[in-house]
Amino acid sequence: MSHANAALTVRARLRLARLIVEQGWSPARAAERYDVSWRTAAKWAQRYREHGEAGMADRSSRPHRQPNRTPAPLVRKILHLRRKRRWGPVPIADELGLAASTVHAVLTRQQANRLTHLDRVTGEPIRRYEHRTPGDLLHVDVKKLGNVPDGGGWRYLGRAQGKKNRHTTQGAARNRHHQPVMGTAFVHTVIDDHSRVAYAEIHDDETAITATAVLRRAVDWFAQRGVTTRRVLSDNGSAYKSRLWSSTCAELNITVKKTRPYRPQTNGKIERFHRTLADGWAFAKLYTSEKARRAALPAFLHDYNHHRPHTAIGKLPPITRLNNLSGHHT
Numbered sequence: 481m482s483h484a485n486a487a488l489t490v491r492a493r494l495r496l497a498r499l500i501v502e503q504g505w506s507p508a509r510a511a512e513r514y515d516v517s518w519r520t521a522a523k524w525a526q527r528y529r530e531h532g533e534a535g536m537a538d539r540s541s542r543p544h545r546q547p548n549r550t551p552a553p554l555v556r557k558i559l560h561l562r563r564k565r566r567w568g569p570v571p572i573a574d575e576l577g578l579a580a581s582t583v584h585a586v587l588t589r590q591q592a593n594r595l596t597h598l599d600r601v602t603g604e605p606i607r608r609y610e611h612r613t614p615g616d617l618l619h620v621d622v623k624k625l626g627n628v629p630d631g632g633g634w635r636y637l638g639r640a641q642g643k644k645n646r647h648t649t650q651g652a653a654r655n656r657h658h659q660p661v662m663g664t665a666f667v668h669t670v671i672d673d674h675s676r677v678a679y680a681e682i683h684d685d686e687t688a689i690t691a692t693a694v695l696r697r698a699v700d701w702f703a704q705r706g707v708t709t710r711r712v713l714s715d716n717g718s719a720y721k722s723r724l725w726s727s728t729c730a731e732l733n734i735t736v737k738k739t740r741p742y743r744p745q746t747n748g749k750i751e752r753f754h755r756t757l758a759d760g761w762a763f764a765k766l767y768t769s770e771k772a773r774r775a776a777l778p779a780f781l782h783d784y785n786h787h788r789p790h791t792a793i794g795k796l797p798p799i800t801r802l803n804n805l806s807g808h809h810t
Contacts, residue, residue, distance in 0.1 A: 630650060679702070
């Protein structure tokens with residue numbers, strides 16, 4: 481396809497070149513016919529002689545040599561300072577005796593001009609991945625939330641009222657100092673790597689028995705939507721390192737994968753979902769009891785899966801990526 485300011489399209493170039501090469505027209509006459517300069521006409525005729533029809537396509541305007549380009553050793557020094565010290569163009573330029581504009585150009589070319597493109601710990605470029613089909617990989621994890629006292633928690637009512645509500649909550653346990661202990665809600669989450677479709681359950685523990693039961697129900701839930709689970713990725717929590725977890729995955733014909741220790745970025749998709757879960761459900765509004773908050777989870781999951789646009793998949797709802805759903809194309 482020719483560029484926007486081209487005087488000739490690819491087809492017009494071919495007709496012009498054939499007039500000169502095959503029909504014997506002079507470049508000046510052919511140029512007058514197509515309202516271009518004779519040099520342009522001669523150029524396309526020469527390309528037609530050398531390459532035929534393939535020579536009529538646009539060529540890259542990038543120069544064959546760039547003698548003034550920043551040398552590779554200097555580029556490596558710039559990237560080293562960027563990743564290890566997290567410096568900007570100005571201090572890097574001062575350190576290496578370069579112009580800040582040159583450093584910025586190098587960082588842009590190497591996709592290191594934004595610190596968000598680099599891993600916070602290592603300074604290396606972030607490596608993103610996505611499995612090709614639904615079910616190729618499920619991410620699993622547990623999100624821990626403090627239970628909501630009757631009447632509401634401190635986030636919306638303030639510390640004083642929140643503390644008062646904790647003391648008046650029916651059935652709240654007491655510690656050795658006779659202070660109320662609200663307990664913890666363990667949200668077991670499962671998210672499909674390709675589609676970002678999410679499944680979640682709330683329990684009062686994170687034991688291996690609970691985790692494997694959630695996995696079984698999640699695999700069945702995805703299977704009802706036409707998704708066959710092949711792999712599961714988890715952190716190194718005790719439930720996921722247990723023999724019960726390994727035997728359950730083997731029974732379900734699922735390959736077990738583990739994240740690198742102390743590297744939650746490896747399981748980044750579910751970590752990001754947990755943030756959405758907290759903002760869109762757990763702390764989205766004032767809940768007057770833990771029962772009310774738990775009752776609101778199914779509605780949030782339905783909205784997330786079926787209606788909320790996901791920026792990582794082209795601003796489409798995750799469910800649209802399960803294109804083997806029954807009736808999806810009807």
